[in-house]
Amino acid sequence: MDRPELGVLLSQLLREVIRREEEILARAGLQMWDYVVLAALTDGDAPTQSQLAARTRRDKTRLIGNLDHLEDRRLVTRSPDPADRRNRVVAMTSSGRAVWQRCHEQITAMEKELLRPLDRADRAAFERALVRLTAVDARTPGKGRL
Amino acid sequence: MDRPELGVLLSQLLREVIRREEEILARAGLQMWDYVVLAALTDGDAPTQSQLAARTRRDKTRLIGNLDHLEDRRLVTRSPDPADRRNRVVAMTSSGRAVWQRCHEQITAMEKELLRPLDRADRAAFERALVRLTAVDARTPGKGRL
């Protein structure tokens, strides 16, 4: 059975996911990449901005605007590391965590709604497949638009 | 069971698909969007460029560069419609079809390789799910970077 190419299917689906996600994030005053950066801090503080850039697969220079925005809104802090004052430790504030959590919950609900057309088995298989496929190979560095 | 958000998984996977696809297309001297436009013509000629733009969900002005490129390489033709000479009928040449076919085969092989980590049932479910999910809602018009 012939199906459209993966590139077509995936870009179409991702576009829709982004559209719905931006709607949610806009209500919280966040842009997509703000949220990505914020989300990367739920695992724990970033010892340096470069490290955070690598974690989010973004260029360190592109990260700065997001951090400025998040810091202005008191969702994260940048504090010089006393041990090496060139480094800035990036940490989530409690307010930042609250904003992230609210967004994350809404996104989870959005995803559930999006996947509703699938029956339970297919949905499980779909999610399992996605996780499996993205675990395959070493991630490429932080360039590009995705 | 918690999994990463769909946006993360899909963008990661799409990035990898694009990376591999660009490698294939580069060998044929095609850019990604050239290929998308070319592929859209396998279903049949486009009566107007606007119609082709809609078909590929691209802006009509962004289409022009691709058509210039494809026409230079004699992969498509643009001919004024005698019935309404404002319109240009866009058609694939036989050479264009051959180039497309070769790329398409390589891409199909690439996809098979990419999906190899999945067992047969999951792979089928994954493809079925993708097709189902992209059929859900009316496609958004031709703006944006995806």
Added chain:
DNA sequence: TATTGTTATACTCTATAACTATA
């Protein structure tokens, strides 16, 4: 006047290269 295809302009996003402050 309206429409198709094209060109021109402005704007956004990304990549690269300076620059600063620490070490």
Added chain:
DNA sequence: TATAGTTATAGAGTATAACAATA
């Protein structure tokens, strides 16, 4: 000298508006 973070410059990609040809 080298590194983390920042700022500045240039380039690519996209959106919008103007334009020429045809209806």
